Amino acid sequence: MCKGNTKDDEVMSANRFLQSAECLPEDATRDVIVERIESCCLVFLHSLLAARSRTHRVVFRLPADECNLSDYEIRLSRRHASRFAFCARALAQIYQLRITATFATKRDLFYDQKSLYGTQRNLDISITAVCRLLNASRSSQNVLSAGRGIVMGSLIVDIGGRRLDCSSAPVIISDWMHHAYYLSWPRFILVVEKDATFQKLIQEGFLSRFSSAILVTGKGYPDISTRKFLKHLTSTYQLPLFGLMDSDPHGIEIAMTYKYGGRMKSAEVGELSLPNFIWIGLSRSEICRYPIPREQFLPLQKAELKKTIRLCHRAAEMQDWTFLNELNCLHE
Structure with missing residues (x-):
């Protein structure tokens, strides 16, 4: 009988996938974006199981990008609960856009979950965090911005x-x-x-x-x-x-x-x-x-x-x- 992969093997595979990822071009394929989101969710579930003690509080640790920005962390704490909820929901919205091959503006995403985000700024910050997490540009995630120019x-x-x-x-x-x-x-x-x-x-x-x-x-x-x-x-x-x-x-x-x-x-x-x-x-x-x-x-x-x-x-x-x-x- 063939022995399947363990959860640890799956998590290690997901981690390797994220660590080897490079910034995606504007025309990045849907499969790659979707796979990265699914891999992030797998890493999150594993870290959630490991966060039973006080020494394992980090749920998401967003990788530092190549643009001299600081590390971004979301912890299992009262202080960061809202921030995590915003980012998780933004990930879900982007995932839906990718698998349906549709587009939306940041304003559209905000009004879709206005009761959760509360303000446009919370959604904007979450989109930026997701871009850093996936090492992908906003437009490659099917998220548009309402132009001013x-x-x-x-x-x-x-x-x-x-x-x-x-x-x-x-x-x-x-x-x-x-x-x-x-x-x-x-x-x-x-x-x-x-x-x-x-x-x-x-x-x-x-x-x-x-x-x-x-x-x-x-x-x-x-x-x-x-x-x-x-x-x-x-x-x-x-x-x-x-x-x-x-x-x-x-x-x-x-x-x-x-x-x-x-x-x-x-x-x-x-x-x-x-x-x-x-x-x-x-x-x-x-x-x-x-x-x-x-x-x-x-x-x-x-x-x-x-x-x-x-x-x-x-x-x-x-x-x-x-x-x-x-x-x-x-x-x-």
Whole structure:
């Protein structure tokens, strides 16, 4: 009679599977995601059985990802009971999305279990934790985000046979556009910091004068959908990318976010830097060339000074002397 695997053998197999896992690409297959979730559940059940003594309290220990984030633990305690419930439910929702090959936004998932999560933030934190646990991006788990950025210009998008013309009116940038087929061939992309600037350029006929351009705004600090959209366009079609931001600490931070990505990276986001991003517009170093009285400049507030110092450190790390020079000019 053939002897079956013991529970310990199954748990060891699941552990080996998780430890050898690498970050999944956006088009990761459904079977791999489902298998990882099932393996996590198996590890959890084993740790639950072992958690009878005070020395074995950890139920889930999320693996540290490759993006310099701290370890994430969920313990069998009153303090972490809610957090564990949120993450467990998020895992179940993602599992259902994968096996049914359906998609949902984070807002959809929240309202599906609003009585459990209580606030959107609890669901958002849980999704991030699951991304770290599975070493997979959020979109590869069929979880979409409601975009904040908008685009208009010489861009025709084919989304599953449905044609979307971005030249007639501004279109909200969504996760669906990251894998779409583009039918037009624009010449360059201009990203502006503010929605007011975006609307003003349209009113002034920017897209009529530059008919082969794409105009984008993230409405301030860009969200993930906007950055992924730009990453896809620039990497696939090798389009020049220009950014028009203010020359104050906030504008420079936004420009650096586009070019180098967020300060904290995770499996949820992935690599979204835009190395070909070129910051344009009137800079502080150029303003100094004009006869503008010094008293016309607003002094930096305490929080802005701290932000400037922090950005100087990051610019030096990236060896971006253009940004560093502009930040130093703000101190003068």
